[in-house]
Amino acid sequence: MKYDHKQVEKKWQDIWDEKQCFHAENDSDKEKFYALVEFPYPSGQGLHVGHPRSYTALDIVARKKRMQGYNVLYPMGWDAFGLPTENFAIKNHVHPAEVTKKNIARFKSQLKSLGLSFDWSREINTTDPSYYKWTQWIFLQLFKKGLAYKKEMSVNWCTSCKCVLANEEVVNGVCERCGSEVVHKTKSQWMLAITKYAQRLIDDLDDVDYIERVKIQQRNWIGRSTGAEVDFKTTEGDTLTVYTTRPDTLFGATYMVISPEHPMIEQWADKLNNIEDVRAYREEAARKSDFERTELNKDKTGVKLDGVAAINPVNGKQIPIFVSDYVLMGYGTGAIMAVPAHDDRDWEFAKKFGCEIIEVVSGGEDVQKAAFTAKDETGILVNSDFLNGKTVKDAIPAMIEWLGEKGIGHAKVQYKLRDWVFSRQRYWGEPIPIVKCDKCGYVALPEDQLPLELPNVTSYEPTDNGESPLAHMTDWVNTTCPCCGGPAKRETDTMPQWAGSSWYFLRYMDPHNDKALASPEALKYWSPVDWYNGGMEHTTLHLLYSRFWHKFLYDIGVVPTKEPYAKRTSHGMILGENGEKMSKSRGNVVNPDEIVDTYGADTMRLYEMFIGDFEKAAPWSPKSIKGCRRFLERVWALADKVQDGDTYSEQHEVLMNRTIKKVGEDADNLKANTAIAALMTMLNEFYDKGVNKAEYKTFLALLNPFAPHITEELWQQLGETGLLSVAPWPTYDEAKTVESTVELAVQVNGKLKCTIKLAVDADKQTAIDTALAEEKVQHAIEGKQIVKQIVVPGKIVNLVVK
Incomplete structure (x- = not known):
């Protein structure tokens, strides 16, 4: 039967959803493992082939940990406030909330099509009032502790976005988002006193497992x-x-x-x-x-x-x-x-x-x-x-x-680090829960009035004078002071996109809690994030900001750890075929939907992991993706050649133990490319020397985190009733990862006559005696005198005769 990836992948995605087999439990006796990838901004363009590289890498780790018995949390959500959606809404006269809803639906369907083992029951959205209620709550705590303050200052002003940018958002003199000219203006801005945490942000890097280039970039930026x-x-x-x-x-x-x-x-x-x-x-x-x-x-x-x-x-x-x-x-x-x-x-x-x-x-x-x-x-x-x-x-x-x-x-x-400019003069962001009273000054909104919801506006156009569109909504702006009851005005600036992403990893721990950002029990169980992967471009933005917020929450007793992430890795970009960064203007963007449709999600996953060193950029190669597809077709075809056997055969025992060890270690170190290479070698050995059921089952288990759909289907065809995704991860015997015997070539006057097998530690004389006992060797030396005996341990025996 031909491998039909469309039928197989849809089938198993539906089964995983139905059985909720990637659901993480808050009340569990199991050891936890929290894997995190940076949640995406749901743009109208949908996913590009760069997104799956990061997601698949951590998915492999998460799937392996589940098979090893861990209670795995691998969540996904949406960083959905921000300028791109607002600008699209302005251009197309559609409310940003509608744009966001549509974009999220597209992104989610794309992610599901890739077979990523996210726990969708914990999905979050930064634009949901039940989420940004707690973003606002954190801001109020910062304000009450004097770490959020208003200041008249010279700021970076994007001439296109028409809003203030933090220093970190200005790259090579232009806006890091739109590439437009940035000039200086004097404005009153909300600031967050990140500089008060500067030394701790440096010192505590010694306590976390971050790749060195991330640590260097953070230290240099703090300066x-x-x-x-x-x-x-x-x-x-x-x-x-x-x-x-x-x-x-x-x-x-x-x-x-x-x-x-x-x-x-x-x-x-x-x-x-x-x-x-x-x-x-x-x-x-x-x-x-x-x-x-x-x-x-x-x-x-x-x-x-x-x-x-x-x-x-x-x-x-x-x-x-x-x-x-x-x-x-x-x-x-x-x-x-x-x-x-x-x-x-x-x-x-x-x-x-x-x-x-x-x-x-x-x-x-x-x-x-x-x-x-x-x-x-x-x-x-x-x-x-x-x-x-x-x-x-x-x-x-x-x-x-x-x-x-x-x-x-x-x-x-x-x-060198400056305090964080936290105001944005735009609509599509979290309202800042502050009112200004002529008598009392800046006053915090009472916590029981959160969330302060973003009101609907008829125009999202930024104003030329630098005020937010909210400033025109006088019915919303005019309010009463919580302190004196007198007239007051709401703050009309909104928070930057970085606000919602500075604590989102905490909400995943307890996403439906309406009494706190997360319960103390959930925070204690899941903290810290065990492994966080993201882009190097976020090292001096999101990563620095979220560490700052987390340290503040630690100081006020909300979270149990001083650092949010125990481990941080970063991935290289996938480039176009021409070796340049993918972009519409270059015409080299590859749509993952087309790859999944033509070759299948498992092929896509394998290719993105096999493309090269995970930390380095790699160009897209249509030829190589076809090679990954052929590999899966050979895996599928091998099922017809499987023989009976519930233990490893002697000829494959070392191969099995050695490959289990290598694939496991490589998966744990984001060396998926070499793990896949080992599995390809194993497959070739099976085609050359045969394979029994026990060996094929182990092979499928090892391949499952990389190509989960095809392996689930083949597992079922073997008669297994349980899901492979939660089957035990194969174990190995260290002693059996080393060959006990070695094969030597036997030559007479330099010409190959046969091969012999010996114990690895066999001495020279045993090698000679074994060679001389071979019929082909006896025939070759018959009637001749042996003048020299050469033994190269582990390689050859050469008999020189005349």
Whole structure:
């Protein structure tokens, strides 16, 4: 009978649904295993072939763990708030809720067609009020603890999306979602104080099993540095405070640079002779992204302040102050001291604007070369008064101590990480449960009034003045203050898409609870997530944000672990046939529906796992997918060749034990490609030497996590009544993974005459005696003298005769 994947796959998907065999129990005596993949944004395009790679990899792990007796939670849901749906709704005049409902239905049918063993009874949707009630609840706890606050600040403004972006959402100077220009605007924004958790977010990476490149990316993004804050007086009597990692070079500070947005500029407006030039420069800088402003290779621009200067605190010298766009108000203090002899960027700026250059770390005649010497802790200080002769390593603490004694500076730990901009001036997001009262200020909505549901609006168009579409809904906006009962207005900004995804893994643990985000019992049983797989592109966004929220929930006693995920891995992208990233514009997108229809879900699963190293990108190959289909057809055809036998045959005993061990270990280490290769080798051996029922059953069990539909069908055809998906995982005997015998070629004068089998530890004489006993060898040496006997252990016996 021909292998009909359509009939087989539909049959078993229906049976799995009917029997709910992937259902995870909260009340179980079994050891738990929580496997998690990043839930998708349900776009109108549906799944692309990149999605199944991650989902199938963890599905293999989840299926194997179930067969090993674990209570497995492998859930799926929808990260459904956000701009793509809203923009589609605006363009097509359809409510975002309707768009979301349709997109989710499509995604779900596609996922089910792949045979992924998700527990659909725990499905969640971030746009469901019963879900975002708890997103709002978490925000209120942050607000009550002072970690959510409103601040007037310069923000990243996407000119296309018409909303504020967090720093993490600006990539190479453009919006990471739509690729449009990002400019700076000053707006009042809701902020989350993630910086208060910066050190813990670094330190606790030591306690989790994350692949190293994920840890490195998180540490680099948080950007911890140690140094000092130093106060520079100005000729107007004000103070400019700078942060520097190199306080030892203060004697070489010959000018200062402040951000175009620095508030001191307007305070000095009537003292500056060139205030109009400074303001014009500030407007020009506002049109640039942070990336453009800080790019190392760009031309250095700036305006010298005419009328105000700074005073170097270590020598009393007046030094000029410049405004330049490479200094950002959002980083450090918005002001820097410049030491051009020992910093390439300061050197270029000083050369362009004619500033003094003083060497303070010895570099010989080539002062610019000293910029590199300065980074070496063994460099020697010069032209630095009381620091002269000290190494950089010793001079840094000496200068910090001196600054403290003088009351003009102190040691400081600084982070590159900024607080999280949490407001979005769009409609399709969680309403922020805050009201503003003229008398009481910002007031939290009482928890018993949650969820604050998103109202229907007739227009989703973002406003040009930067307000959310909700601002026009006066009936909804106007309310009463929960504190004083007086008139108040609701917050009209909504939360970013990252809000719902910052805690979703907790809701899976107890998704239908209406009294809490999850019960303490469920949280204790399932926490932490045992294995989380996702994209590297989310390392400095979702992964960082969710770790922050989880630590906060831990601090207030809601969750039992300080880290949400015990293990984190990441997958490489699937590229187009041409080796480029798949995209509509390149015309190289592969639709998974077409692959499933033509070749079957099991073929798709096998191919995506066999395509190469899971962590690396791999190009799509139609030829290779056909090869995976042929492999499954051979598995199907082998069923007709199975012989009786309820134990492994002697000829296959080592093969069976060795393959069970390898496939199990490879599946546990996301090395599915080599596990599948081992199964292909096993299949070839069965075709060459035969296979009995016990061996075929084990083969099907090993293949089941990779190709679950075909193996369930063949399992049933063998007469088994239970589901293979929950049958016991095969076990192996370590001692039997090694061959007890070895086959040697026997040659006479270098020509092969026969082969012999010997014990692995047989000595040289036993090998010779066994070879000489062979009839073909006796015939070859008859009447001749053996002049040499050569034995290569485990390989050959060669008899030289004349």
